[in-house]
Amino acid sequence: MNDKFPYLATENLAIGYRSKGLPKTISDKLNLKLWPGNLVCLLGSNGSGKSTLMRTLAGLQPALAGEIYVKQQSLSDIKPEHLARQLSLVLTERVEVGNLTALETINLGRTPYTGWLGRLDNTDKEKIEQAVYFTDVSALLDKRIHQLSDGERQKVMLARALAQDTDIILLDEPTAHLDLPNRIEMMDLLHTLARKTKKAILLSTHELDLALQTADHLWLLKHDGQLVTGVPEDLVLNGSFESAFSKEGFSFDKTSGTFSIRKAPGFLSLYLEGDENLVLWTKRAVKREGWEISLTPNTQNQIRTIEENGMPVWELLNSQEALKLTSIEALLHHLESKTSI
Numbered sequence: 001m002n003d004k005f006p007y008l009a010t011e012n013l014a015i016g017y018r019s020k021g022l023p024k025t026i027s028d029k030l031n032l033k034l035w036p037g038n039l040v041c042l043l044g045s046n047g048s049g050k051s052t053l054m055r056t057l058a059g060l061q062p063a064l065a066g067e068i069y070v071k072q073q074s075l076s077d078i079k080p081e082h083l084a085r086q087l088s089l090v091l092t093e094r095v096e097v098g099n100l101t102a103l104e105t106i107n108l109g110r111t112p113y114t115g116w117l118g119r120l121d122n123t124d125k126e127k128i129e130q131a132v133y134f135t136d137v138s139a140l141l142d143k144r145i146h147q148l149s150d151g152e153r154q155k156v157m158l159a160r161a162l163a164q165d166t167d168i169i170l171l172d173e174p175t176a177h178l179d180l181p182n183r184i185e186m187m188d189l190l191h192t193l194a195r196k197t198k199k200a201i202l203l204s205t206h207e208l209d210l211a212l213q214t215a216d217h218l219w220l221l222k223h224d225g226q227l228v229t230g231v232p233e234d235l236v237l238n239g240s241f242e243s244a245f246s247k248e249g250f251s252f253d254k255t256s257g258t259f260s261i262r263k264a265p266g267f268l269s270l271y272l273e274g275d276e277n278l279v280l281w282t283k284r285a286v287k288r289e290g291w292e293i294s295l296t297p298n299t300q301n302q303i304r305t306i307e308e309n310g311m312p313v314w315e316l317l318n319s320q321e322a323l324k325l326t327s328i329e330a331l332l333h334h335l336e337s338k339t340s341i
């Protein structure tokens with residue numbers, strides 16, 4: 001790591017809340033580091049404590065113990081107006097911004113520099129333009145916030161955080177209301193932003209596959225309060241990723257990087273070979289029907305997937321009759337009608 005110090009760090013931090021005057025710890029002894037230029041995804045199942053950690057790091061909720069450092073300065077020593085130039089927080093929940101338009105809301109991101117009644121100078125306008133361009137919200141600027149869809153509002157709130165131009169950006173479930181293309185775009189955008197501008201970005205999400213693809217580091221918050229950190233691929237290979245989300249009836253497939261419903265062991269096994277894409281999608285379909293995939297060809301059920309005249313074909317290699325099928329649906333029908341091919 002070339003950068004000399006992390007933008008955000010914790011030392012023996014304990015997070016949680018107070019109930020009837022007593023502290024309830026969710027996670028403790030947290031020694032975390034968020035480095036410039038890095039996108040970190042905070043993952044954990046429902047109720048594991050992601051929002052609590054985000055809110056504590058942003059100073060919205062008191063830590064139960066330990067220290068938080070923003071650029072090596074203790075958070076408790078930083079005045080709110082100074083912190084607002086260092087760290088921005090984007091929450092998923094509806095924020096009350098009155099009857100403001102999207103543009104007026106984004107302009108509010110400049111408040112730490114202009115004051116509440118301050119006029120926007122050229123630098124302010126430039127930062128706002130960049131934020132609007134980056135988040136692609138120019139068509140929404142004249143609309144009132146309450147007129148926007150959840151996904152549109154989420155993008156506008158991100159634009160406001162970008163206009164705030166802080167080195168640290170924390171986002172609580174920024175993809176929650178977005179459709180798939182917009183979720184992918186948002187994660188890609190945040191990754192690019194971290195890389196190009198050397199900002200340190202931490203986001204919480206339930207998008208496991210997108211986090212695996214885009215995050216430089218993962219922070220995995222487990223149900224027992226343990227927090228495991230590392231490069232996504234390391235956490236997959238050492239089993240931490242799967243164990244953080246382990247649930248009866250689900251299993252994690254390291255080959256595809258996805259969770260799937262665990263079926264009872266298949267009553268018959270198939271061996272698949274051929275075109276990589278066809279094999280992948282055929283596997284998904286036959287596994288759903290309870291078939292096991294054999295890694296060696298020594299099964300009596302062997303299928304070769306090929307393309308003939310640009311069309312997919314499934315050849316049953318050891319069938320009594322030389323059979324060629326032209327869709328996965330036909331293959332599933334065939335498998336269903338027999339106990340073996």
Ligand SMILES: Nc1ncnc2c1ncn2[C@@H]1O[C@H](COP(=O)(O)OP(=O)(O)OP(=O)(O)O)[C@@H](O)[C@H]1O
Binds near residue numbers: 026046
């Ligand atoms: N003020 C509070 N009073 C009582 N319980 C609380 C309070 N704040 C948080 N909790 C509990 O702490 C746990 C963690 O909550 P938190 O909102 O941080 O989880 P999360 O990981 O963000 O969940 P989700 O993925 O569902 O948004 C939950 O069990 C929640 O009920």
